[in-house]
Amino acid sequence: MHPAPHSIPVAPACADPVSQLVREESERLRRFVQRHVGNGSDADEITQQAFVEMSSCYDRFRGDSKASTWLFGIARNLIRNHLARAPDRRYAFVGEEELVEEHDPRTDPQACVELRQTIGILDRSLAAMPAALSELLIMICADELSYEEAAAQLNLPVGTVRSRLSRARALLRSRMRQQGAWLDA
Structure with missing residues (x-):
């Protein structure tokens, strides 16, 4: 057929x-x-x-x-x-004039400046952390991996991933506050 x-x-x-x-x-x-x-x-x-x-x-x-x-x-x-x-x-370095030019006119200029400062503090804080902790934060928060996926990639038990993530978040929060970033959470 x-x-x-x-x-x-x-x-x-x-x-x-x-x-x-x-x-x-x-x-x-x-x-x-x-x-x-x-x-x-x-x-x-x-x-x-x-x-x-x-x-x-x-x-x-x-x-x-x-x-x-x-x-x-x-x-x-x-x-x-x-x-x-x-x-x-790893980082895209731009001049100050480029940062000023790329602002969104629909937002408050002061908010843009504060956001850029906070992002800079975040970058410096992550760079100052132990690599294993900052990498784990990026995997979970930026790459949106589940705890199980992160554990599999790092060859760690899920419980270890959870405890390290808690430690990494606390360390990041502390470092950012030390540098003057206001965090709501």
């Missing part, structure tokens, strides 16, 4: 889990990397490298977590290596 001429063939279920993971996670992984490195071409390169590394060692994937969690862990390590080799790429 022949299919109707106007019917669309349905692809069989993907037998290759690596190809399936590439299809399902490539855009999300690219955005994840882009948030950390800022530069589009670097993000493309790191994303591609993460898939290459995942593909080359997929046979060693133990299955203790989701394959996507494992993939994002590979990407996180590549990002960390990239930033360690090029710390000047």
Whole structure:
């Protein structure tokens, strides 16, 4: 029996889990990397490298977590290596005149200045924290990973992630208050 001429063939279920993971996670992984490195071409390169590394060692994937969690862990390590080799790429340094020009006229200018100051204090506070704590804060708060996903990427028990996150938040709050940032929470 022949299919109707106007019917669309349905692809069989993907037998290759690596190809399936590439299809399902490539855009999300690219955005994840882009948030950390800022530069589009670097993000493309790191994303591609993460898939290459995942593909080359997929046979060693133990299955203790989701394959996507494992993939994002590979990407996180590549990002960390990239930033360690090029710390000047970690932050975008701009002149004061550029900061003044990019304000939103719909907001209160004083609020813009205060927000920029708070962001600067936040950046300095995170940089002064132990790397393990600041990285965990970024994973949970900025990357929006669940405690379970963060625990899997860091190879830690969930309870340890929760206690370290509590310690990191308290330390960040303390450092920001010491530098004059007013925090509502």
